[in-house]
Amino acid sequence: MEKMRISKEEVAHVAHLARLEFGAEEVEKFTTQLNDILLYMDKLGEVDTVGVEPVTHAIARKNAFRDDKVGVSLPPEVSLANAPGGRGGCFLVPKVIE
């Protein structure tokens, strides 16, 4: 294998942050796949970017605003329609400890 861009530990850590659970085999597989992707992305490093300002967007547009005017909200029963549980207009979730 070529140089590693991402370790198994990092894959496991990011999986945890995303609340995903993987078996050892899957971690192995994703590590290989992610490394392949990242190595491919290295091609971008071959482009000469001297004097080019970094951008965060692919389009050149700036300042897309809306006015501070109240629009229509959803009826709460519609907002809650896909929720696994609800009570008194609220979403019901497993207890969160603070």
Add this chain to the structure above:
Amino acid sequence: MEFEPVIGLEIHAQLLTDTKIFCGCSAKFGAAPNTHTCPICLGMPGVLPVLNRKVVEYMIRMALATHCRINTECNFARKNYFYPDLPKGYQISQYAHPPAEHGWIELEINSGKKRIGITRIHMEEDAGKLMHDERNPVSLVDLNRTGVPLIEIVSEPDIRSAEEAAAYLRRLHETIVYVGICDGNMEEGSFRCDANVSLRPKGAEKFGTRTELKNMNSFRNVQRAVEYEIKRQQYVLESGGVVAQETRLWDDTAGVTQPMRGKEEAHDYRYFPDPDLVPVVIDEAWIDEIRGSLPELPLEKRERFMRDYLISSYDAGVLTVSRALADYYEEVVRLSDQPKIAANWVMGDVLRFLNEEKKDVRECPIAPASLAAMIRLIQGGTISGKMAKEVVEAMYKTGKPPEEIVKEQGLVQITDEVALARTLAEIIGKNPAQVEQYRAGKEKVFGFFVGQAMKATQGKANPQLINDLLKKMLAG
């Protein structure tokens, strides 16, 4: 060893816009759960957030009021974490390119003036509200607050004591309410403060390990929590221990800070630029327009009051504590042309009545014009200062103008010289012995005549006029 506290504050302020930051849902507090939600603030797939222009304007207002440098271009980033009050799984905030940086505000502390630096101000969205069921293992989520606009104001670690922390917070609170972008309600959570506290040996350059304090919903609690945390860390260090870097919650009842449970893992938010929101460009013209609309700031107002109205620094401080009170006072001054006397009445009786009922000056039953009219009645000699005390109380209770109260209660001071002289002549005629004594040099007897005159006129005579007339008449 002597330790020096190093404190920085992070403030989150809800902006007084009508709608949320990225959608048209109402941002109003107190609606029934989830009635202010839509696909955008619920984080449904495929929706696009669009920035509320007013949020940028309000952020610029605060940036100007705190002497920040405003960057030409800024953008939004996603702060990723999972929590049920955050439907998208990320909060839209600003990270690498904040819109405003390098500001400061000035505090007046015992040793003089001190500047506290402001590292940055940025815009972001609020999260929803979580309520915990006491009996069942469930929590309830209301997403009305999700997407309500906030600005975060981060101070430099320039604060050195709990008192300074409270003074900084007060000054910032005063400023944000003055510029009209936040209602400043700490109890309802529209103005929230977290504190970073660490200790270092006095004279050292390097910062010690800091803790982050949360859950302080009043000025007093911020001061108490910081005070407690300084003592706690000092104890830990002096007994040879190490301060753990952690988030601690202030427990108001127990008066202590406690480590927060549950968030065992260090924050790893994986910020990245939000591809859904285009960069924001703020040009000079926009900044100038907003600068032109800014009201006079508290400190400038204070200095102007001292200069123009010749009142003390203390009085100017009291009278500019809110924009509404300062406006009230200035209206009384404009209509009475008596800045010093107006200051005494506003700070004395009017504020006392309001404080007793925990009312704001905007709810004051005495209109500035009425108070000014009363001051004119005193100045013109129609009523005495003593009568005015009664009049102002009746004005507060009834909301009636002073002339009406004076008439109703028959409080008009007797200023008719001829009538008063007749009354005084009668008194003098009835008390020849006292007249004799006075003329023999026993000046104390003068008080006796004043007393008799007040009695005869039921306290309605102008005391100065009585004095003048009596002196003349007794001289014989």
